[in-house]
Amino acid sequence: MVKIRLMGAFAHLAKARELEIKLDRPKTVNEILRELIPRYDEFHDKIIFINGKPAKGDAVVEEGDEIKVMPVLSGG
Secondary structure: OEEEEEOHHHHHHHOOOEEEEOOOOOEEHHHHHHHHOOOHHHOOOEEEEEOOEEEOOOOEEOOOOEEEEEEOOOOO
């Protein structure tokens, strides 16, 4: 299982703060989050951690990993 923790707008859009999914094959963070979060690609800036370490959207996720993702909001 892969544990996914969503923050901010991502949690709101996915209607969950935490999700667990089973992977049938290794996938990238972006592939997984596109399936779970409506309008994911509209957020160009995001902070992603895999197992507590900073990661990019093209990082490959495997069973047992934990993803944490939050949108970057710009102030004004």
